[in-house]
Amino acid sequence: MINIDKRERAAQFRNRLKEAMATKDATQSGLARAVGVDRSTISQLLTGTGARLPNAQVVAECAAALGVSADWLLGLSERPESVAELMAISLSVTEAPRALIDEQIFDWHMESIGYKIRHVPAGLPDMLKTREVLEWEYTPHLGRTTDQAIGASEDRLKFLRDSSSDFEIALPRHEIESFARGEGYYAGLPFELRKRQIEQLSVLYDQLFPTLRIQVYDVRRMFSSPITVFGPILAVLYVGRYYIAFRDTDRVQTLSTHFDGLVRDAMVSDREFSDYVAGLETGME
Numbered sequence: 001m002i003n004i005d006k007r008e009r010a011a012q013f014r015n016r017l018k019e020a021m022a023t024k025d026a027t028q029s030g031l032a033r034a035v036g037v038d039r040s041t042i043s044q045l046l047t048g049t050g051a052r053l054p055n056a057q058v059v060a061e062c063a064a065a066l067g068v069s070a071d072w073l074l075g076l077s078e079r080p081e082s083v084a085e086l087m088a089i090s091l092s093v094t095e096a097p098r099a100l101i102d103e104q105i106f107d108w109h110m111e112s113i114g115y116k117i118r119h120v121p122a123g124l125p126d127m128l129k130t131r132e133v134l135e136w137e138y139t140p141h142l143g144r145t146t147d148q149a150i151g152a153s154e155d156r157l158k159f160l161r162d163s164s165s166d167f168e169i170a171l172p173r174h175e176i177e178s179f180a181r182g183e184g185y186y187a188g189l190p191f192e193l194r195k196r197q198i199e200q201l202s203v204l205y206d207q208l209f210p211t212l213r214i215q216v217y218d219v220r221r222m223f224s225s226p227i228t229v230f231g232p233i234l235a236v237l238y239v240g241r242y243y244i245a246f247r248d249t250d251r252v253q254t255l256s257t258h259f260d261g262l263v264r265d266a267m268v269s270d271r272e273f274s275d276y277v278a279g280l281e282t283g284m285e
Contacts, residue, residue, distance in 0.1 A: 006051035012075040013053055014046055020066040020073070034065035104243065108230055109159065115231020116166045118259045122226040122238065123175045123185065127156040130200050132193045157204075160212065165231075168270075169214045170224065170262040176216065180280045195284055202277045209270070216268035216276060222261060229256045 071077035226238035
């Protein structure tokens with residue numbers, strides 16, 4: 001059985017070497033020059049019938065010259081891409097602008113239409129904010145383009161209303177309660193703007209539930225960085241100036257499982273959220 005396995009692996013190496021050469025339109029002479037061996041060596045690699053594989057250096061040089069992975073040539077992987085290419089496919093880093101207009105985020109939403117989108121925001125989601133709160137928050141950064149940016153946020157809310165995707169949000173308790181009290185990041189935000197925002201949040205939630213579900217969790221019990229999981233296809237981690245996007249199944253599932261933990265541990269469930277907001281509004285009197 002060991003001899004049969006070795007022969008099968010050697011035959012697979014020859015077949016994959018031929019396939020890679022055909023894809024790259026490479027000749028035996030050209031590959032020999034790139035690898036630094038005689039043409040007869042390449043010919044033997046392609047036409048041999050034995051169970052012996054070439055040494056590691058020759059395999060690595062052939063893989064590099066043909067733009068495939070050595071593991072794939074040897075039958076150890078079903079993906080011909082190199083490790084660097086696989087990383088580029090499964091992981092990307094994208095700049096996250098300090099603005100409401102974020103076409104990258106919108107593109108990811110469009111790509112995931114039909115899937116449940118699960119979001120842990122850094123604060124209150126922009127698409128649920130009133131125009132006055134958006135102006136207070138973003139005018140210092142956007143200046144004259146604030147109106148355009150607010151229009152884009154309103155478009156996102158319309159997209160939420162019309163989309164076939166369900167949205168589930170795990171909201172940090174300290175964020176919404178600090179907003180209601182005008183503390184921390186929201187210090188200086190006038191009372192009337194905060195009150196109208198809480199009122200709008202209550203109205204929107206009643207309108208959009210169950211397409212939109214919000215749970216409130218306590219970071220003292222379970223911490224989370226801002227993340228968004230776009231169904232089974234993509235998970236995005238927000239780290240301030242950049243988004244780190246994962247497309248490989250294992251990592252998407254890991255972050256989705258993390259979100260499940262936030263939901264299970266939530267201090268306010270999605271069905272309790274309306275009453276919770278009403279309590280915040282009463283406490284602002």
